[in-house]
Amino acid sequence: MTTTTGTDWAAWQESWDRQQEWYMPDREERFRIMLDMVEALVGTAPRVLDLACGTGSITSRLLRRFPEATSTGVDLDPALLAIAHGTFEGDDRVRLVRADLKDPDWPAKLPYDSYDAVLTATALHWLHSEPLAALYGRIAGLVRDGGVFMNADHMIDESTPRINAAERAQRHARMDQAKRQGALDWAEWWQVAAGDPALAEPTAQRFEIYGEHADGDMPSPAWHARTLLERGFGEARPVWASPSDTLLLAVK
Numbered sequence: 474m475t476t477t478t479g480t481d482w483a484a485w486q487e488s489w490d491r492q493q494e495w496y497m498p499d500r501e502e503r504f505r506i507m508l509d510m511v512e513a514l515v516g517t518a519p520r521v522l523d524l525a526c527g528t529g530s531i532t533s534r535l536l537r538r539f540p541e542a543t544s545t546g547v548d549l550d551p552a553l554l555a556i557a558h559g560t561f562e563g564d565d566r567v568r569l570v571r572a573d574l575k576d577p578d579w580p581a582k583l584p585y586d587s588y589d590a591v592l593t594a595t596a597l598h599w600l601h602s603e604p605l606a607a608l609y610g611r612i613a614g615l616v617r618d619g620g621v622f623m624n625a626d627h628m629i630d631e632s633t634p635r636i637n638a639a640e641r642a643q644r645h646a647r648m649d650q651a652k653r654q655g656a657l658d659w660a661e662w663w664q665v666a667a668g669d670p671a672l673a674e675p676t677a678q679r680f681e682i683y684g685e686h687a688d689g690d691m692p693s694p695a696w697h698a699r700t701l702l703e704r705g706f707g708e709a710r711p712v713w714a715s716p717s718d719t720l721l722l723a724v725k
């Protein structure tokens with residue numbers, strides 16, 4: 474949709490998806506399974522928290538599939554949030570909140586104190602394990618009993634180094650090939666964003682906050698499951714995996 478600012482927000486969503494898919498060709502499949510599990514465990518009209526929402530990738534897929542759902546998107550990046558605001562303008566099912574997930578008080582900024590589902594993708598590897606474990610405790614406090622948390626991310630099992638190296642080499646060879654055919658990587662995508670008058674200022678701000686990318690850890694699926702159990706969830710296990718990524722589901 475092109476709005477009064479003249480910015481084509483749908484085009485920004487498209488280009489964000491292409492850039493993310495360069496890293497994760499199975500990204501849509503991952504979202505599909507995530508929403509299957511939402512439906513299976515909390516139904517088709519859930520109140521969702523889209524954690525580290527970026528442009529609102531989870532929220533847009535959620536609302537397309539479940540029109541009766543509502544979503545709160547929370548993120549720190551002013552440029553990605555600007556795209557989210559442009560995309561969901563006028564849709565009263567969506568609330569967007571700017572907060573730092575490392576700030577212990579971020580839940581106080583949310584419009585609700587309880588959610589049926591907290592969903593996140595490709596984001597929590599921006600945190601180190603210790604703050605992530607603390608964040609899991611806060612998320613457990615936000616999920617209602619019987620509700621779910623799902624984290625889709627790059628999770629590395631260090632006990633399989635040969636598998637990991639082979640998978641990584643193949644993935645990077647494919648990425649190099651896609652790059653030769655014109656795919657934009659993270660840094661190039663941000664250069665294009667900086668050139669759009671609607672995004673130039675928030676893009677400069679996000680570089681002040683993060684630099685190019687925050688530094689974090691990628692612990693194993695077993696670490697995520699164990700930590701979620703320790704921090705208040707009743708069950709946790711992977712419900713989907715690709716050679717590089719895992720979708721971890723926890724039930725409160």
Ligand SMILES: C[S@@+](CC[C@H](N)C(=O)[O-])C[C@H]1O[C@@H](n2cnc3c(N)ncnc32)[C@H](O)[C@@H]1O
Binds near residue numbers: 525
């Ligand atoms: C690669 S993007 C993924 C966005 C979206 N979930 C998706 O799948 O398209 C990672 C997001 O995590 C957010 N993020 C990282 N660290 C954060 C923090 N400490 N507080 C809030 N958001 C954070 C970034 O701003 C960014 O929007």
